[in-house]
Amino acid sequence: MPSLLEFTSGDAAERLASLGLPHSKIEDWRFSPAKLLNRDYVSLDTPSVVPATGFSLEGGAQLTIVDGFIPFEQLPAAPGVTFSKVGPETVQHFEAHRMAVLNEGGASSTLKVEIAANQSVRMSIVHRGPEANGAAFTRLHFVVAAGARLELEERFFGDSSESFSSAVTLAEVGDSATFRYARMHSSAGAISHSVFVKVGQHASFASESALFGGAMSREELQVRLEGTGANARISALGVAAAKTHAEHRARIDHIAPRCTSDMRHRALVHAHGTSVFDGQTQVHQSGPKAEAHQISRNLLVDERAKVHAKPHLEIDHDEVVASHGATIGQLDADALYYLQARGIPEEGARAMLTAAFLGEPIEEWASAALKEDVSDRLRKDLGAEALLGDEIFEES
Amino acid sequence: MTALLQIEDLHVQVGETPILKGLNLTINAGEVHAVMGPNGAGKSTLSYVLSGREGYEVTSGKVLYKGEDLLEKSISERAASGIFLALQYPVAIPGVSNLHFLRAALNSQRKERGEEELSGAAFMKLARQKAKLVELDPKLLKRAVNDGFSGGEKKRNEIFQMAVLEPSLCLLDETDSGLDVDALRIVSEGVNALRNEERGMLVITHYQRLLDHIVPDVVHILVDGKIAESGDKDLALRVESEGYQGLRA
Numbered sequence: 006m007p008s009l010l011e012f013t014s015g016d017a018a019e020r021l022a023s024l025g026l027p028h029s030k031i032e033d034w035r036f037s038p039a040k041l042l043n044r045d046y047v048s049l050d051t052p053s054v055v056p057a058t059g060f061s062l063e064g065g066a067q068l069t070i071v072d073g074f075i076p077f078e079q080l081p082a083a084p085g086v087t088f089s090k091v092g093p094e095t096v097q098h099f100e101a102h103r104m105a106v107l108n109e110g111g112a113s114s115t116l117k118v119e120i121a122a123n124q125s126v127r128m129s130i131v132h133r134g135p136e137a138n139g140a141a142f143t144r145l146h147f148v149v150a151a152g153a154r155l156e157l158e159e160r161f162f163g164d165s166s167e168s169f170s171s172a173v174t175l176a177e178v179g180d181s182a183t184f185r186y187a188r189m190h191s192s193a194g195a196i197s198h199s200v201f202v203k204v205g206q207h208a209s210f211a212s213e214s215a216l217f218g219g220a221m222s223r224e225e226l227q228v229r230l231e232g233t234g235a236n237a238r239i240s241a242l243g244v245a246a247a248k249t250h251a252e253h254r255a256r257i258d259h260i261a262p263r264c265t266s267d268m269r270h271r272a273l274v275h276a277h278g279t280s281v282f283d284g285q286t287q288v289h290q291s292g293p294k295a296e297a298h299q300i301s302r303n304l305l306v307d308e309r310a311k312v313h314a315k316p317h318l319e320i321d322h323d324e325v326v327a328s329h330g331a332t333i334g335q336l337d338a339d340a341l342y343y344l345q346a347r348g349i350p351e352e353g354a355r356a357m358l359t360a361a362f363l364g365e366p367i368e369e370w371a372s373a374a375l376k377e378d379v380s381d382r383l384r385k386d387l388g389a390e391a392l393l394g395d396e397i398f399e400e401s
Numbered sequence: 402m403t404a405l406l407q408i409e410d411l412h413v414q415v416g417e418t419p420i421l422k423g424l425n426l427t428i429n430a431g432e433v434h435a436v437m438g439p440n441g442a443g444k445s446t447l448s449y450v451l452s453g454r455e456g457y458e459v460t461s462g463k464v465l466y467k468g469e470d471l472l473e474k475s476i477s478e479r480a481a482s483g484i485f486l487a488l489q490y491p492v493a494i495p496g497v498s499n500l501h502f503l504r505a506a507l508n509s510q511r512k513e514r515g516e517e518e519l520s521g522a523a524f525m526k527l528a529r530q531k532a533k534l535v536e537l538d539p540k541l542l543k544r545a546v547n548d549g550f551s552g553g554e555k556k557r558n559e560i561f562q563m564a565v566l567e568p569s570l571c572l573l574d575e576t577d578s579g580l581d582v583d584a585l586r587i588v589s590e591g592v593n594a595l596r597n598e599e600r601g602m603l604v605i606t607h608y609q610r611l612l613d614h615i616v617p618d619v620v621h622i623l624v625d626g627k628i629a630e631s632g633d634k635d636l637a638l639r640v641e642s643e644g645y646q647g648l649r650a
């Protein structure tokens with residue numbers, strides 16, 4: 006069985022060979038189970054049957070990607086959208102970003118999706134990860150032209166804890182365009198998803214995501230606010246059950262003046278689960294009159310839960326309004342007592358308070374489909390469904 | 402006749418510190434008992450122990466409620482069996498709506514008692530009716546539990562919950578503190594509306610004026626972890642004018 010290095014070809018293979026695969030001595034991988042990348046995986050030839058998914062994705066162009074294979078022959082026809090197949094090395098050159106280079110070398114091609122100027126498009130993509138110890142590579146590139154709007158839903162799922170999935174999403178958001186990107190990850194295996202976004206003048210990028218940890222669920226965003234008045238909003242939710250790893254990494258660069266950014270992360274971490282948050286926002290000298298906020302809140306089910314939360318701001322300019330912080334704690338004992346004293350059994354009281362903690366950011370999401378899928382999943386995970394009711398995640 | 406609540410020689414400590422030191426108290430169905438006493442005497446401790454709050458260790462003595470050992474029941478089982486404590490400091494719970502919370506509470510209690518759960522519509526009707534009774538602003542029903550409520554709103558919310566849950570033993574810990582005169586009257590009326598033959602009440606207060614509204618059958622003075630004196634409502638008047646001096650050990 007080959008190592009991941011052997012999955013790569015072309016120029017990227019050479020770059021990766023000299024970089025090497027990630028390991029725990031590298032700062033960005035200190036808290037990740039990098040050993041999973043140094044295992045052997047089997048390569049997959051033909052995608053297996055397209056499965057039914059049960060996600061609440063309605064309307065717009067729909068696409069299912071199995072084992073990383075993009076169905077180029079069966080792309081949906083959608084007004085305002087042009088699909089094309091391009092080489093993986095296009096768009097952006099990655100020299101030192103190991104996961105981007107691995108993906109470039111492993112993906113045989115890139116699906117390029119262009120949204121024509123001033124068009125408004127909804128699209129959903131379901132990724133089914135490989136079975137057994139298969140490895141999959143997917144590379145997508147979105148171009149949202151000036152004044153256009155793209156609402157993209159993605160669901161990543163897979164049952165095999167032995168599998169590896171590498172996904173890279175590249176996006177350019179044109180002037181005054183909007184890209185709303187909603188995702189839910191629930192893969193049992195190791196998955197690395199890296200998202201690189203460039204945001205133009207007065208354009209907005211909104212990322213809403215929920216990560217249900219698997220062997221390694223690692224999501225990374227790199228957002229460059231390149232046009233004056235650009236805006237980025239990231240809202241990420243992580244749930245790390247026992248023996249799972251949920252990691253959110255985000256970097257926002259304020260390159261142009263008058264940009265705003267907001268990064269919010271919340272995680273629920275069970276005993277023997279690990280959650281990582283690494284947020285970095287840099288306001289460059291070229292980006293005055295910026296506003297930048299970051300917050301990570303972590304709820305530990307008990308003291309055996311592991312949390313690494315590192316919010317970080319770097320400001321090279323005076324005219325900036327900024328804040329950042331992180332909290333780590335367990336459920337409030339007084340609140341637990343109060344619910345029980347009113348007759349709610351302890352398990353139910355815990356479920357209600359946990360649901361309240363996770364429900365707050367969910368309420369703020371613009372994607373109704375993501376709200377629904379994540380709430381459904383949480384209701385099942387938290388138990389005490391009768392107590393949580395239908396409204397718990399919706400009521401303000 | 403079995404007493405509703407019978408406390409015998411109750412000793413309770415927090416950590417290593419004894420707080421209740423041999424407390425005796427009997428409440429029969431239909432009676433209202435007031436408990437007064439200096440700060441730190443152990444009044445809240447008594448109410449917490451009865452409700453089952455963690456951190457209060459019973460080292461000896463017993464508590465019978467409706468003839469059964471209360472102390473072996475969990476917090477939520479006590480609530481389902483009819484014990485309700487209106488807290489001196491109600492807890493705020495951001496992210497959980499007051500209505501959702503109370504419906505979950507009521508239905509959990511009903512389930513525990515083997516009764517049918519209330520539908521959303523039936524619950525809403527009940528909640529609106531009781532909110533009106535204690536003149537609770539309906540806007541507070543939809544807000545998160547006690548989150549950002551004023552001191553008086555929190556206290557009123559406690560009585561509202563009590564009215565909805567219809568407990569058999571109501572423990573009110575300084576429900577009057579922080580209430581303006583009108584609120585005091587409204588809350589007292591709410592409490593009085595709940596007085597009946599089956600229900601018992603234990604009203605903890607520092608102020609005699611509450612007892613003008615909620616007239617007690619018995620008044621106890623709790624000093625240093627024990628009942629120092631019991632009497633009728635005139636005892637409260639005496640304490641009001643003379644203080645606790647003569648009662649301290």
Ligand SMILES: Nc1ncnc2c1ncn2[C@@H]1O[C@H](COP(=O)(O)OP(=O)(O)OP(=O)(O)O)[C@@H](O)[C@H]1O
Nearest residue numbers: 415420438439440441442443444445446447456489
């Ligand atoms: N959790 C605790 N940790 C340490 N001491 C405690 C704790 N709870 C109660 N005590 C102590 O027990 C004593 C009794 O407290 P309690 O709250 O019962 O008094 P109280 O009679 O209700 O007073 P107040 O009139 O001020 O409300 C006090 O000395 C208090 O400091």
Ligand SMILES: [Mg+2]
Nearest residue numbers: 444445446489
């Ligand atoms: Mg007290």
